[in-house]
Amino acid sequence: MISTWRRRKADRRAGKKQLQQPDGNPNVEIMIPNHFRCPISLDLMKDPVTLSSGITYDRESIETWMEAGNYTCPATNQVLRSFDQIPNHAIRKMIQDWCVKNRSYGIERIPTPRIPVSPIEVSEILSKITVATGSGDEMGCRKLVAKIKIWGKESERNRRCIIVNGTGRVLSAAFDAFATASSEKHAEILEEILAELTWMFPLDAQGHSYLGSPTSLHCMVWFSKCGHLSRMRTATLALKQLLSLDQQHVDALAEIEDVVEVLIKLIKEPICPTSTKDSLMVIFYLVSSNEKIKSKFVQKGLVSLLLDILVDSERGICEKALGVLDEICGCDQGREEAYHHALTIPVLVKKILRVSDMSTEFSVSLLWNLCKNEKREEGGVLVEALQVGAFQKLLLLLQVGCGEKTKQKTTELLKLLNFYRGDFECIDSMDFKNLRRPS
Template sequence: MMISTRRERRNGKIGGMKAIYENSTNLLEINIPNHFRCPISLDLMKDPVTLSTGITYDRDSIEKWVEAGNQTCPVTNQALTSVEQIPNHTIRRMIQDWCVVNSSYGIDRIPTPRIPVSPIEVTEMLSRFKAATRRGDQISCLNMLEKIKSLMKESERNRNCIIANGTCAVLSASFEYFATSSIEKNAKILEAILALVTRMFPFDSDAQSHLGSAASLRCMELFLKSGDISRRGNTILVLRELVSMDEKHVFALAKIDGVVEPLVRLIKEPICPTSTKASLMVIYYLVSSSAEHKAIFAKMGLVSLLIEILVEAEKSICEKTLAVLDEICGSDEGREKAYSHSLTIPVLVKKLLRVSGLATEFAVSAVWKLCKNDKREDNGALLEAMQAGAFQKILLLLQIGCADRTKEKSTELLKLLNLYRGRSECIDSVNLYKGRPF
C-alpha cells in the first residue's frame, strides 16, 4: 500500500497517514510494510490486537467485524474460540518507530492507545462502589464516579462495556440508598449520580426500580425545585426516561406532592430546548394519567404558557406542546383557560397542515374539544375558528387524508363549522364545499 504526498493529502483520499515530502523534481511515495496494515481495512494499524487465531488486526476494525455477528477469523476463517483481543505491543512499537523514521515525510507517530476497560475491571469498580455506598463514604463514591465518567468519555467501547455490566443499576441503587438516608446531607453525591446516569439511557429494569422508588422520586422533586440549573436539567431528563418506559412510574410521580409547580417553572423559565422537551413529555404523561392533573396544570397557568410557546416553536417542541394542550383541553378547567386566551384558537388553526402530521392531529383534536364543548352563549370558539380559516383547512385535510381518529373529529368539526359559515364575514366560502350535505 502506498502513502501519497501533497496532492492526495490535500484531497483527503488516504485516511490517516499522508506523506508530504517533495523535492525539486518529483513527489516521493512511502510504502507501508504489509505487516503494519490491518488485514481488514488495509490501513496502518493504530491499535493492533491479536485474536486467538494468532492474526493481528486494528482493534476498531476487528471489533466492528465481531459486532456485525461474525464468529470467524477474517484471514484464516477459523472459528473464534474467544473474542478476547490481546494488545500486540511489539507490532505497535514497531509501527511507532517506523513513523518516527519517516517523520520527515509528514508521517505522524501514532499515539500509544489506551487499553479499553474490561468487564472484569467494571465489576471490580462497581464492587468497590457498592462497598463505599454501604459505608456512606461519599468521597470514595465521588472519586469512583469521576473515574467511570472519564472512562466513558475515552471511547464508545468503554461506554458500552460499562453500561453492559450493570453500572446503571448499581448507581441507581446507590442513589436510592443516599436519598433514603438524607437528601440534604447527601445532596452532592446524589447530584453526581444523577448526572452520570443521564449518560446511560435506556434504563434497565433494576435501575428503573431504584430510581422510581418513593425516596428517589422525592429527591428528584426537591432537585427540580432547586436553583441549580444543571441539577434541574439532569433531573428532568431522568424523569422523562422513567415515565416514558412504564406507566407505573407516571402514577408514582403523580403521588409526589409539589411536583407540578417546578415542572411548570421549567416551561416558564426554560433552561434549554432539551430540558423543555423533556418537561413537556413528563407533563404530557401526567395530564394523560388523570383528569385531576389536567385541572391542576390548568390552574397553574400552563395553558397560557403553552400558547406562547406555540407562536414560534420549532417542530419537535411544537408537537409536544400541542400534545399537552390537547390533553388539558379535555378538562373543564383546561377549556376555560383556553377560552380566556385570545390566541388559543388562531394559533391552533395556524398549526393545521403547517408543522407535521402529528402536530395537525393534536391541533385538530384540541380545536374539536374546544368547539364541541363550548357552552358559552355566543359559541365563540366556533366563530373564532371560522374567522381563522379552520373550515378550509379541515376540508383540505379530509381531502388529502389523515388517520381515522383525526378523520372522525375533522368530520364532526366541519359539521359544526358549517353551521356558522354565514356568520363569519371574513370567510368567503362559496364553492369551497361544493354543497356536500351534513
C-alpha cells in the first residue's frame, strides 16, 4: 500500500495519469503534456488565462495567488504591469481536443468555461436597476435581478465581483423602494431581491440602512406570515443576518406590532429545520436586549413551546432553543413559567453532556438560574434536579472539563444540591459510567 501511494505521488509530480484501458488494463499511464498543466497547481488547466508576463495559468490558481496579495508572475517573478487575465482560447481548445482523443481511457472533456463577469458589467446592471426602481418598472427590474442571479450561480469569482461592486446597497435600496410603494403589489420582485441579498451579507452601512428601514422590516415580517413558503424562508434568513449586525434593527423590529405572534407561529408550525433555526436566532436577538418583548414572548407561551422542542430535536435547533430559554428565564415571568412546567428540570438535566458543549453550558446556566432564584423554602427545584440525576451529571462535567463560567456555576449548584442529597437523591452514579463527552 505504501509503495502504491508513493508511486501515485511520484506519477502526479511527473504529470502522469494512470487510467484504465477499454480492455480493463489499469496499468496504462497517460502523460499530460506540460503546456496543458497549470504552473501553480500542476493539474490539467480547466480555464487557461494568460497574464501580461505571457505565462498561462489556470484561472482559479492564479486568482488565488493574486488574492493572497502577490503582484508578480509566479513562474517568472516579473512584476505584473496589469492584472488582466486574458482567456487563452487556443490552449483551451487544444486541451479539449486532447481530452476527446483520450476519452477511451476515462478522461472527460473539460467544459468550455464561461467568461467571468467584469466590474463594468456589474456597474452597468446596477445603474439600470436604479433607473428601473426609480420609475417603478417592476418587470424591467426583475429581468436585471435575474441576470445577477445567473452570474452568481456561475462561479464564486462572479459572486465576489458582484458583492464588491456595491450590489447589496443597490438591491437594498430597490427593496425599500418597492416595499414603500406596496409590499403586496410588488411581492414577486421583493422576494427575488431578498433572495439575492441573503448571500451578499454583510452589507455596507447604506445597505443596512435601506434593508433595516421600518418599511423593509414590515415587509419581511409580512413575508414571514403570508403562508408562501419560499418567502417565509427567505424573510427569516434575511432577518437573522440583519439583526446579527446592528442593534438598531433589533430595536426597530421589536416595535412591529405582530412580530411576536409571527415568530411564535414559525416555531410552532415549522417550515423546515433551517427556518426554525433562523427563527430561533431572530427571537434570541430580540429577547437578549428587550425586556418588554421578552415578557410578550412569555405570555404567548414560548417557554412551553421551547421545552416541547427540546424533548426531541437535532443539535442545531437544541442549542438555539436552549439559548433562547436561557435569556427568557432571565426575567421573573420566564422563570415562573419554567417552574410550572413538568419538563423543565428533566429536560435540562438530560441535555447536560448529551448534545454539545454549547448545550451543556446553556443547560447548566438555566439550572443555576432557576435554583438560585427559587423563592420556595422547601427547595423544590433542587429536589427535583437531584431525583433526575443532576448531582452525578454535574460531577462528571467537572471531571471532563468545561469553561470557567460553567465551572463556577456547576460548583455552586453542587453545593446547593448537596444539602438535600441524603433525603432525595435516587439515581445511582453508576448509571453514567459509560457517558462520553460530546465531540
